[in-house]
Amino acid sequence: MELQVHDLAVARAGVAVLEGLSFRLLPGRALVLRGPNGIGKTTLLRTLAGLQPALAGRVSGAEAVAYAAHADGVKAVLTVAENLAFWAAAYGTADVAAALDAMNLRALADRRAANLSAGQKRRLGLARLLVTGREIWVMDEPTVSLDADSVALFAAVVRRHLQQGGSALIATHIDLGLEADVLELSPYRAKPPAAGGHVGAFDEAFE
Amino acid sequence: MIALLARDLRLAVRAGGGFGLGLAFFLLVAVIVPLGVGPEPAILAKIAPGILWVGALLSCLLSLDRIFALDFEDGSLDLLATSPMPLEGVVAMKALAHWLVTGLPLVMVAPVLALLLNLPLAGYGWLVISLAAGTPALSVIGAFGAALTVGLKRGGLLMSLLVLPLYMPTLIFGAEVVKRGLAGMDVGTPLALLAGITAGAVALLPFAAAAAIRVNLR
Numbered sequence: 001m002e003l004q005v006h007d008l009a010v011a012r013a014g015v016a017v018l019e020g021l022s023f024r025l026l027p028g029r030a031l032v033l034r035g036p037n038g039i040g041k042t043t044l045l046r047t048l049a050g051l052q053p054a055l056a057g058r059v060s061g062a063e064a065v066a067y068a069a070h071a072d073g074v075k076a077v078l079t080v081a082e083n084l085a086f087w088a089a090a091y092g093t094a095d096v097a098a099a100l101d102a103m104n105l106r107a108l109a110d111r112r113a114a115n116l117s118a119g120q121k122r123r124l125g126l127a128r129l130l131v132t133g134r135e136i137w138v139m140d141e142p143t144v145s146l147d148a149d150s151v152a153l154f155a156a157v158v159r160r161h162l163q164q165g166g167s168a169l170i171a172t173h174i175d176l177g178l179e180a181d182v183l184e185l186s187p188y189r190a191k192p193p194a195a196g197g198h199v200g201a202f203d204e205a206f207e
Numbered sequence: 208m209i210a211l212l213a214r215d216l217r218l219a220v221r222a223g224g225g226f227g228l229g230l231a232f233f234l235l236v237a238v239i240v241p242l243g244v245g246p247e248p249a250i251l252a253k254i255a256p257g258i259l260w261v262g263a264l265l266s267c268l269l270s271l272d273r274i275f276a277l278d279f280e281d282g283s284l285d286l287l288a289t290s291p292m293p294l295e296g297v298v299a300m301k302a303l304a305h306w307l308v309t310g311l312p313l314v315m316v317a318p319v320l321a322l323l324l325n326l327p328l329a330g331y332g333w334l335v336i337s338l339a340a341g342t343p344a345l346s347v348i349g350a351f352g353a354a355l356t357v358g359l360k361r362g363g364l365l366m367s368l369l370v371l372p373l374y375m376p377t378l379i380f381g382a383e384v385v386k387r388g389l390a391g392m393d394v395g396t397p398l399a400l401l402a403g404i405t406a407g408a409v410a411l412l413p414f415a416a417a418a419a420i421r422v423n424l425r
Binding site for chain 2: 046050051052065066067069070072073076077078086087089092
């Protein structure tokens with residue numbers, strides 16, 4: 001499945017942040033999004049994940065997206081294995097054991113998520129991507145609170161996913177050591193409506 | 208879907224899940240009212256249907272803000288919204304889990320608390336029937352209120368203000384069923400209306416709640 005974005009404009013809180021964005025993400029490729037804080041990386045990823053509507057433009061292939069947000073969505077009173085098993089059931093897959101092994105969570109499988117460290121919780125959050133069975137991984141700062149070994153482990157998992165024909169869209173500030181294309185978002189910063197940019201809901205309300 | 212129901216039930220019965228909280232509150236209401244009103248059996252018997260229904264309604268209200276707020280805080284709601292499960296189904300399952308954890312236990316302990324309030328024997332059956340028919344509506348309407356206020360800081364009070372007026376028809380017809388049953392009158396009309404409200408709420412509100420969540424997640 002190929003992710004295609006054509007002339008996309010996205011808005012945060014009704015104000016356009018990015019516009020005129022077009023790119024293609026082919027199977028087997030990774031794309032790293034870069035840009036200063038506040039440029040709209042998270043907003044773009046949430047739009048691609050279908051959590052908010054785009055201001056303008058087209059996205060195709062979004063139905064194959066698995067989204068990993070800032071927050072891991074880990075339930076503290078469930079064990080690591082129970083957390084993963086729920087998401088596996090939600091996506092209609094069953095391979096929890098492979099995901100546990102891939103993110104080095106096997107030894108923690110029966111521990112309650114409340115007792116995990118921040119990095120271990122993040123690993124659990126990323127292991128969720130493996131049980132979704134989706135082809136396009138959209139990840140928002142996946143390496144936050146991971147140590148160097150875990151970053152390498154995660155990079156290996158992404159590399160294997162790419163080899164199997166998947167693709168990855170990653171917003172990150174650090175170098176993962178992946179053979180990835182880099183998309184710098186700064187040139188796509190939205191112009192204010194007065195300068196001919198897109199009009200968001202917030203601007204409309206004050207016209 | 209079933210996995211979501213199982214997860215929510217498991218979360219509710221584990222530590223800090225709030226299972227039994229509504230039940231304990233219901234018990235306290237039933238204990239406190241005779242202390243305030245006085246021990247005359249005749250007065251208690253007269254107000255028992257209304258008090259039991261108000262108590263059930265308030266204990267339902269108590270746990271509503273947990274339906275979506277906890278999932279919103281830890282990011283699960285975003286992930287549920289992007290999962291293959293339809294959001295309407297997520298809402299329906301969460302409302303069902305809330306009813307199984309809160310409403311169903313209320314239905315089951317109501318006869319015991321009715322004893323504390325000196326409800327005449329003829330009313331016990333109607334009390335259980337009316338609660339069984341009415342409490343699902345409380346959970347579904349509550350899930351709608353929780354969906355409207357999800358993501359708001361300290362939205363619990365606002366949610367109570369939104370939800371309580373919506374509970375009124377259920378309360379009116381629910382208490383009416385018991386009162387009429389006690390008086391030996393025909394309960395068909397209020398019972399049909401009560402069940403109708405429940406059926407309508409269950410059929411329509413998951414869609415409204417899912418729409419509200421989509422807007423709140425933007």
